[in-house]
Amino acid sequence: MEKKSFKGYIYLLPSIIIMICFTLYPLVRAIVMSFLGDYSIINGSYKSIGFDNYKDLFKDPDFFKSLRNTSIYVICVVPASICLSLLIAVLINNCKKFKAFFQTVYFLPYVTSVIAIGIVWRWMFNSNYGLINYALGLFGIEPIQWLNRPEYAMPALIIFAIWKSMAFNILIFLAGLQTIPEDIYRAARIDSTPRFRVFTRITVPSLAPMIVYSSVIGMIGAFKVYNEVFSLFQGKAGPANSAITIVYYIYDKFYNSYKYGVAAAGSVVLFLIILAMTQIQLRVTGEKKKN
Amino acid sequence: MTTKRKVINTVAGVLKYGILIFGAIFTVLPFVWMISSSLKTPAELVAAPPSLFPEVPQWENYKTAWAAAPFARYFVNTLIVTLCTTCGVLVTTVLSAFAFSRLNFPGKKTVFALFLATLMIPGEMLIITNYETIINLKWIDSYKAMIVPWISSAFYIYLLTRFFMQVPESLYLAAKVDKCSDFKYMIKIMVPMNKQAIFSIAILNIISSWNAFLWPLLVTNSQEMRVLSNGLVRFQTEAGSSTELIMAASCMLVMPIIIIYLFLRKYIIEGVTRGGLKG
Amino acid sequence: MDIRIENLTKTYGNLNAVDHMSLNIKDGELVGLLGPSGCGKSTTLFMLSGLTTPTTGKIFFGDKDVTSIPPEDREIGLVFQNYALYPHMTVEDNITFPLINRGVKKPQAKEMALEMAKVVKIDQLMNRKPGELSGGQQQRVAIARALVKKPQVLLLDEPLSNLDAKLRVETREEIRRIQQEVKITTIFVTHDQEEAMSISDRIAVMKEGVLQQYEVPQTMYLNPANIFVSRFLGTPEINNIEIDVKDGVITADGVELRRGVSLADGHYKAGVRPESFHVAEGGISLGVEGIRMTGRDLLIFSKFGNETIRVLVHSYMQVNPGDKVEVSVREGHILVFDDADKLIGRF
Numbered sequence: 048m049e050k051k052s053f054k055g056y057i058y059l060l061p062s063i064i065i066m067i068c069f070t071l072y073p074l075v076r077a078i079v080m081s082f083l084g085d086y087s088i089i090n091g092s093y094k095s096i097g098f099d100n101y102k103d104l105f106k107d108p109d110f111f112k113s114l115r116n117t118s119i120y121v122i123c124v125v126p127a128s129i130c131l132s133l134l135i136a137v138l139i140n141n142c143k144k145f146k147a148f149f150q151t152v153y154f155l156p157y158v159t160s161v162i163a164i165g166i167v168w169r170w171m172f173n174s175n176y177g178l179i180n181y182a183l184g185l186f187g188i189e190p191i192q193w194l195n196r197p198e199y200a201m202p203a204l205i206i207f208a209i210w211k212s213m214a215f216n217i218l219i220f221l222a223g224l225q226t227i228p229e230d231i232y233r234a235a236r237i238d239s240t241p242r243f244r245v246f247t248r249i250t251v252p253s254l255a256p257m258i259v260y261s262s263v264i265g266m267i268g269a270f271k272v273y274n275e276v277f278s279l280f281q282g283k284a285g286p287a288n289s290a291i292t293i294v295y296y297i298y299d300k301f302y303n304s305y306k307y308g309v310a311a312a313g314s315v316v317l318f319l320i321i322l323a324m325t326q327i328q329l330r331v332t333g334e335k336k337k338n
Numbered sequence: 339m340t341t342k343r344k345v346i347n348t349v350a351g352v353l354k355y356g357i358l359i360f361g362a363i364f365t366v367l368p369f370v371w372m373i374s375s376s377l378k379t380p381a382e383l384v385a386a387p388p389s390l391f392p393e394v395p396q397w398e399n400y401k402t403a404w405a406a407a408p409f410a411r412y413f414v415n416t417l418i419v420t421l422c423t424t425c426g427v428l429v430t431t432v433l434s435a436f437a438f439s440r441l442n443f444p445g446k447k448t449v450f451a452l453f454l455a456t457l458m459i460p461g462e463m464l465i466i467t468n469y470e471t472i473i474n475l476k477w478i479d480s481y482k483a484m485i486v487p488w489i490s491s492a493f494y495i496y497l498l499t500r501f502f503m504q505v506p507e508s509l510y511l512a513a514k515v516d517k518c519s520d521f522k523y524m525i526k527i528m529v530p531m532n533k534q535a536i537f538s539i540a541i542l543n544i545i546s547s548w549n550a551f552l553w554p555l556l557v558t559n560s561q562e563m564r565v566l567s568n569g570l571v572r573f574q575t576e577a578g579s580s581t582e583l584i585m586a587a588s589c590m591l592v593m594p595i596i597i598i599y600l601f602l603r604k605y606i607i608e609g610v611t612r613g614g615l616k617g
Numbered sequence: 618m619d620i621r622i623e624n625l626t627k628t629y630g631n632l633n634a635v636d637h638m639s640l641n642i643k644d645g646e647l648v649g650l651l652g653p654s655g656c657g658k659s660t661t662l663f664m665l666s667g668l669t670t671p672t673t674g675k676i677f678f679g680d681k682d683v684t685s686i687p688p689e690d691r692e693i694g695l696v697f698q699n700y701a702l703y704p705h706m707t708v709e710d711n712i713t714f715p716l717i718n719r720g721v722k723k724p725q726a727k728e729m730a731l732e733m734a735k736v737v738k739i740d741q742l743m744n745r746k747p748g749e750l751s752g753g754q755q756q757r758v759a760i761a762r763a764l765v766k767k768p769q770v771l772l773l774d775e776p777l778s779n780l781d782a783k784l785r786v787e788t789r790e791e792i793r794r795i796q797q798e799v800k801i802t803t804i805f806v807t808h809d810q811e812e813a814m815s816i817s818d819r820i821a822v823m824k825e826g827v828l829q830q831y832e833v834p835q836t837m838y839l840n841p842a843n844i845f846v847s848r849f850l851g852t853p854e855i856n857n858i859e860i861d862v863k864d865g866v867i868t869a870d871g872v873e874l875r876r877g878v879s880l881a882d883g884h885y886k887a888g889v890r891p892e893s894f895h896v897a898e899g900g901i902s903l904g905v906e907g908i909r910m911t912g913r914d915l916l917i918f919s920k921f922g923n924e925t926i927r928v929l930v931h932s933y934m935q936v937n938p939g940d941k942v943e944v945s946v947r948e949g950h951i952l953v954f955d956d957a958d959k960l961i962g963r964f
Contacts, residue, residue, distance in 0.1 A: 062434040062495060155365060155366065159369075164368055166584060167368045178371055511701070
């Protein structure tokens with residue numbers, strides 16, 4: 048118990064090997080690669096060392112478009128998903144019957160392959176035969192070219208993403224709601240607090256840590272969006288690259304254009320963004336612990 | 339006064355269930371639509387107004403889709419990769435979590451912090467260089483390329499360490515007095531006591547392995563090595579406008595996980611919640 | 618198995634959790650380690666078990682120095698405060714666990730487990746899981762698990778603290794019975810003086826890592842080595858008063874308590890137990906400030922000098938607050954301590 052021995056490392060060995068080979072080494076390697084001009088992963092050759100890749104990156108209008116799209120995506124998906132999830136979670140929590148049923152239903156998207164269900168959404172967004180345009184037609188709205196017109200590509204992607212991301216948030220909020228003591232609600236009832244006030248003054252503040260957590264996790268996830276784009280636009284980034292995201296940009300540079308250095312530089316930028324988000328999360332949860 | 343309250347309560351109740359049911363329909367609609375489309379005839383697919391259910395379910399769509407591409411092979415590949423990855427994850431996770439929660443070794447805190455720090459690295463960033471590693475190892479188009487990089491997860495290690503830490507230390511001391519070695523203690527006491535948590539981790543990993551898309555796409559070239567999600571995307575391109583077949587193929591990818599989910603819901607929800615509330 | 622502890626010290630940082638402790642325990646004795654929390658009694662027990670390594674000092678089991686022998690090879694049975702039963706195993710599996718670890722074959726292990734279960738009277742519960750047992754039953758399982766490997770020494774850490782009051786009395790008698798039946802040298806840790814006195818052959822009282830007194834319970838109660846021990850043993854607590862001695866007469870607060878004692882003149886600290894008073898005409902007159910009925914006795918609170926003192930009288934005595942009672946102290950029941958709080962005599 049008191050004696051330290053290196054025996055612990057025998058238990059850790061498999062994890063450490065995997066971590067070094069497939070997490071730490073590639074991290075360092077990606078940073079190094081981002082400074083190698085015209086790098087080729089086939090034979091390891093490169094033409095220059097320096098900031099060429101970063102210069103290329105920041106000269107590329109597509110990269111800025113990907114940054115812009117990703118930001119729009121984050122700003123639309125995360126708050127919308129959080130608000131809707133909060134509403135649904137509170138309503139589910141208030142249900143006496145069917146609680147388990149609703150919980151099961153609403154969590155379904157979380158376990159589903161994005162690729163497969165994205166294909167289904169693609170079919171539902173179909174401008175001629177899609178279910179969505181049909182439903183809109185019932186309200187007299189003209190068919191929308193969801194997947195074929197650049198201006199509708201992002202909205203389609205965002206609708207799909209909100210559908211997909213709500214499951215996790217609802218689950219976290221439901222778990223959080225269950226930790227609020229019933230007595231607080233009883234007290235509020237005796238004080239004849241209106242329902243809406245109970246929601247804004249008791250429920251939401253009690254859930255604040257979960258809301259912050261879900262927001263940060265949601266933002267980190269949203270910055271890394273890729274599979275949703277790939278499946279909704281059948282491997283493309285929407286018409287005329289209108290729905291290109293950072294990760295899509297990186298993979299495109301890497302897998303289709305063979306610009307490994309530029310892809311690595313893009314991934315370093317992504318890493319820095321994620322790191323900043325994580326710092327915010329740590330700061331916020333740290334505050335919570337202090338209080 | 340009381341009638342007014344009654345009315346408010348009724349309206350609130352109707353509104354509550356109304357929203358919940360509407361949301362539930364919105365949530366399950368893609369699944370329903372997928373299944374229904376997969377059983378329709380091409381004419382029914384493009385009919386206006388669209389019907390919710392096909393007049394005669396076209397079960398042969400599945401047969402046609404199954405035969406149109408080597409889905410059986412994809413299925414086996416996915417199963418192999420999923421099971422091997424999950425077994426690997428369980429072994430490394432249990433070993434590491436035990437080391438972090440019970441054993442005392444120099445640099446323990448540093449190593450644990452390092453494991454946690456890796457959670458901040460976006461996997462998307464590592465894919466490029468890991469791809470290079472796989473090429474250098476000449477592992478392209480092999481099962482191990484799809485399995486080995488994923489058999490250890492800092493997140494699951496963190497999760498299980500927290501479960502293991504809840505086991506009172508006196509149990510460990512008691513086992514020690516009872517002449518029980520560390521390894522035996524791990525196998526006989528820690529693992530059975532936390533079997534639910536370990537089971538949750540296993541299911542979560544099965545789901546993520548099954549749904550994995552980009553990595554298997556990158557490291558495989560040949561049709562024989564493809565997994566379901568890659569095969570589905572390829573089939574989508576090949577089948578072109580045969581939407582009913584594409585939907586049937588999508589069902590084949592989605593349904594096994596949904597069935598697992600419906601049966602083992604408790605463990606999945608428990609695992610995600612525990613992992614989610616780590617803050 | 619005799620146990621000899623020599624100069625045992627355990628230091629954490631600059632704190633001596635156990636400070637140069639020496640103790641001899643005879644074969645087959647039941648010894649209670651008694652003291653307030655943080656006094657080092659549990660640390661001592663864990664050093665005896667081998668789970669904690671002493672900073673200095675030695676432990677002998679018989680003639681064998683076991684100080685550096687790991688717990689699993691010390692032939693000890695250890696019962697934890699929270700019992701530390703393996704929750705996913707049945708009672709039988711819990712009891713056979715140490716045997717199978719030691720290479721005993723399964724059928725034989727089961728037989729030994731059943732035998733031990735009969736001793737602690739849980740043989741009806743062999744197929745239950747710990748979660749389905751009451752606290753007292755869990756305690757018995759833990760004892761059975763500790764004893765089944767036929768250890769030379771049994772160690773119990775606060776064995777009764779997780780039980781409710783009634784079960785405590787019952788279980789401590791059980792521990793005594795089992796200990797007598799198995800005839801095993803047993804050491805248990807407790808902070809409850811009544812528990813320690815009722816079943817121990819000897820008690821070791823500790824304070825801040827230092828052994829205060831090691832004695833047979835009755836002797837220790839009558840002759841506490843110092844004020845700390847006198848206060849720690851007995852409820853209600855002993856009354857501490859200040860006395861003056863002049864020409865062989867003990868007075869307190871101007872009242873004469875005893876004549877003809879052979880003590881040097883001076884000022885002393887003294888202790889008088891609440892039950893050392895008896896009602897006597899012409900004794901010390903005490904004003905009754907409050908009464909508490911405890912059942913067998915009636916506890917009277919009274920002002921004596923600046924102190925509130927406690928006096929036990931028979932419960933059938935009729936007194937009310939405001940009354941006066943006249944009492945005197947039984948012969949030999951005034952404990953007199955010196956400046957270093959050490960007992961120097963009973964008068």
